[in-house]
Amino acid sequence: MRLLVAAAGLLALAAPAAALAAGRDGAARSAPARAGMVRLPAGAYRPLYGRPGTPGVAVRTFWLDRDPVTRAEFLAFVRDDPRWARGRVSPELADREGYLAEWRGETNAGDATDLRRPVTGVSWFAARAYCEARGKRLPTAAEWEYAAAASETRRDATRDPAFVQRLVALYAGRPRPLPPVGAAGAAGAPNVYGVRGLHGLAWEWVADLDGAPSASGHSHHAHAAGGRSHDASCAGAAIGAADPTNYPAFLRAALRAGLTARSTLETLGFRCAL
Amino acid sequence: MSPFIVKQHAARAAAAVLALAGALACAPAEARDGGPDATPTRALPDVRGEEHAVATAAPNVPAPITRTYATKVIVELETQEVVKRLADGVDYTFWTFGGDAPGRFVRVREGDLVELHLKNHKHSTVPHNIDLHAVTGPGGGAAATLTIPGGESVLSFRALNPGLYVYHCAVSPVPMHIANGMYGLILVEPKGGLPKVDREFYVMQSEFYAKKPVTEGAPYTLDMEKGAAEQPSYVVFNGSVGALTGDGALQAKAGESVRLFVGNGGPNLVSSFHVIGEVFDNVYGEGGTMVSQRNVQTTLVPAGGSAIVEFRAEQPGNLVLVDHSIFRAFNKGALGMIKVTGADNPAVYSQLKGLPMAGH
Numbered sequence: 001m002r003l004l005v006a007a008a009g010l011l012a013l014a015a016p017a018a019a020l021a022a023g024r025d026g027a028a029r030s031a032p033a034r035a036g037m038v039r040l041p042a043g044a045y046r047p048l049y050g051r052p053g054t055p056g057v058a059v060r061t062f063w064l065d066r067d068p069v070t071r072a073e074f075l076a077f078v079r080d081d082p083r084w085a086r087g088r089v090s091p092e093l094a095d096r097e098g099y100l101a102e103w104r105g106e107t108n109a110g111d112a113t114d115l116r117r118p119v120t121g122v123s124w125f126a127a128r129a130y131c132e133a134r135g136k137r138l139p140t141a142a143e144w145e146y147a148a149a150a151s152e153t154r155r156d157a158t159r160d161p162a163f164v165q166r167l168v169a170l171y172a173g174r175p176r177p178l179p180p181v182g183a184a185g186a187a188g189a190p191n192v193y194g195v196r197g198l199h200g201l202a203w204e205w206v207a208d209l210d211g212a213p214s215a216s217g218h219s220h221h222a223h224a225a226g227g228r229s230h231d232a233s234c235a236g237a238a239i240g241a242a243d244p245t246n247y248p249a250f251l252r253a254a255l256r257a258g259l260t261a262r263s264t265l266e267t268l269g270f271r272c273a274l
Numbered sequence: 275m276s277p278f279i280v281k282q283h284a285a286r287a288a289a290a291v292l293a294l295a296g297a298l299a300c301a302p303a304e305a306r307d308g309g310p311d312a313t314p315t316r317a318l319p320d321v322r323g324e325e326h327a328v329a330t331a332a333p334n335v336p337a338p339i340t341r342t343y344a345t346k347v348i349v350e351l352e353t354q355e356v357v358k359r360l361a362d363g364v365d366y367t368f369w370t371f372g373g374d375a376p377g378r379f380v381r382v383r384e385g386d387l388v389e390l391h392l393k394n395h396k397h398s399t400v401p402h403n404i405d406l407h408a409v410t411g412p413g414g415g416a417a418a419t420l421t422i423p424g425g426e427s428v429l430s431f432r433a434l435n436p437g438l439y440v441y442h443c444a445v446s447p448v449p450m451h452i453a454n455g456m457y458g459l460i461l462v463e464p465k466g467g468l469p470k471v472d473r474e475f476y477v478m479q480s481e482f483y484a485k486k487p488v489t490e491g492a493p494y495t496l497d498m499e500k501g502a503a504e505q506p507s508y509v510v511f512n513g514s515v516g517a518l519t520g521d522g523a524l525q526a527k528a529g530e531s532v533r534l535f536v537g538n539g540g541p542n543l544v545s546s547f548h549v550i551g552e553v554f555d556n557v558y559g560e561g562g563t564m565v566s567q568r569n570v571q572t573t574l575v576p577a578g579g580s581a582i583v584e585f586r587a588e589q590p591g592n593l594v595l596v597d598h599s600i601f602r603a604f605n606k607g608a609l610g611m612i613k614v615t616g617a618d619n620p621a622v623y624s625q626l627k628g629l630p631m632a633g634h
Contacts, residue, residue: 095424097424098396098424161498161499164498165485165497165498165499168450168495168496168498169485169487169488169495169496171399171400172367172399172450172454172495172496173367173487173492173493173495174399176397185489203399245498245502247447247450247498250446250447250450251400251446251447251450253446254400254401254420254445254446254447255400255401255422257401257420258401258420258421258422258425259422263422264424265396265422265423265424266396266397266423266424267399267423
């Protein structure tokens with residue numbers, strides 16, 4: 001089954017997949033857009049906050065880049081659209097001090113090894129623009145978390161203490177600079193869907209900055225009082241959490257709580273979805 | 275008017291958050307400007323002038339405050355994630371305030387208006403914030419200081435209560451941030467100051483739960499399961515095994531009065547703090563402002579709490595700081611030293627018969 005999923009990710013599929021995509025969003029996606037992507041079957045994602053036992057948020061079949069977007073790929077995008085070059089990007093669309101700060105110049109992203117590293121120092125606006133230019137989009141938080149719950153052998157390994165501990169070690173021990181995509185090591189192995197590098201390379205942007213689906217399945221603003229949620233910032237965050245041992249999920253949630261659409265981080269990149 | 279005013283430097287657009295349930299200790303603080311009818315809950319002294327705090331690295335303590343009025347104190351702390359030695363052959367990925375565990379010691383005076391600038395170094399991989407136990411207000415400051423790498427938050431608070439307080443990072447998952455080394459002490463001196471002593475030191479106990487890395491030579495990281503089971507790999511003073519021994523030992527002279535500001539960052543264990551060879555003349559239990567007991571051998575320091583102990587070094591030799599849950603001292607590193615120099619005092623201690631005393 002794993003082989004089939006991996007193979008599906010490598011091949012451009014014919015009508016059935018196109019029909020699926022067409023049924024999903026009413027527009028046919030061209031097959032070449034799916035090169036380098038993996039198809040993840042529909043399922044449920046269990047959000048961090050929500051009563052244990054509730055069925056979880058439904059995720060429809062979707063395609064996800066097998067790897068994070070690399071510096072080389074982003075460089076090609078910048079060449080096509082110089083508005084996104086370092087030094088030229090609008091301050092409304094990125095924190096200019098951090099934007100592509102590790103690049104050596106507008107079109108110099110480093111040596112051959114550097115070019116294979118995940119691109120980081122990009123804002124949500126930049127990530128979204130890249131995906132749209134490729135006929136894709138950013139994954140939703142639910143889609144990303146759904147993909148990230150998988151280990152090499154299981155779709156939902158979030159209750160497996162060994163998996164969780166391994167992620168904690170990857171998150172705390174991130175090599176710097178970030179290793180190239182596809183490099184050997186714990187961070188590089190494909191998960192059961194065939195997706196690689198979700199943990200231990202870069203943190204990754206998701207589409208829904210202004211709220212993630214709750215247990216009820218409705219996306220809503222968690223900061224009713226007009227500020228961002230502060231609950232990621234206290235021990236009280238464990239109250240109401242479905243699984244207080246899922247430290248990696250708490251780490252990701254806390255990071256997202258601190259980001260704005262303009263933010264850039266040395267360890268924050270992205271991949272695209274369809 | 276609430277004494278807790280929040281200032282944010284970074285403009286915040288819509289931020290990514292997850293849906294949350296349940297009442298939480300750190301509900302967001304709505305902007306409070308008091309309005310014309312607001313009455314202060316207690317009278318606050320006027321603030322005169324401003325100064326920059328000098329926050330010191332352990333085991334040093336900033337000099338006692340001589341000022342007799344409340345002022346605005348500007349404090350700068352930067353969170354950094356660094357790989358350092360935890361024990362021989364064991365490097366650990368520490369998360370710190372100021373590059374060391376424990377974090378810098380901050381000293382202010384009761385009534386001061388503290389403007390705390392919290393920066394997170396751009397190389398950090400996760401956001402950090404700060405909860406100071408001295409702060410009255412949401413999250414002890416945590417609700418206002420969530421700071422992503424490269425960012426800065428500014429918190430303004432009035433030091434209403436004197437005492438010796440722990441501060442720590444409180445970003446979720448909190449146990450991980452604390453277990454990685456994010457704690458320190460802030461002393462709010464009472465208005466009249468503390469009685470004068472010859473030496474003051476900053477000692478902070480904590481545990482580490484260290485998971486061996488998969489790759490040889492890589493740093494150790496948090497062992498979550500051991501943390502939850504409360505089975506530390508190391509219990510140490512001032513952030514590493516042996517930090518207060520050898521060249522790191524504290525120094526005093528026979529006849530001097532010594533005050534230890536003792537903190538316990540936890541994350542889990544309560545300390546049974548004892549100095550071998552001494553009796554505490556005064557103990558300010560739990561870091562409060564009253565001498566709560568005199569003539570104490572061993573005092574408890576709660577996790578996330580503190581104690582202040584005072585004694586006089588009467589006799590030259592080595593005084594040994596321990597957690598008297600003694601396996602921790604012998605097997606896990608909870609051992610430190612004060613080297614007392616000076617003339618012998620045989621009236622107080624002498625050997626009348628026996629083998630030569632070792633290490634004297």
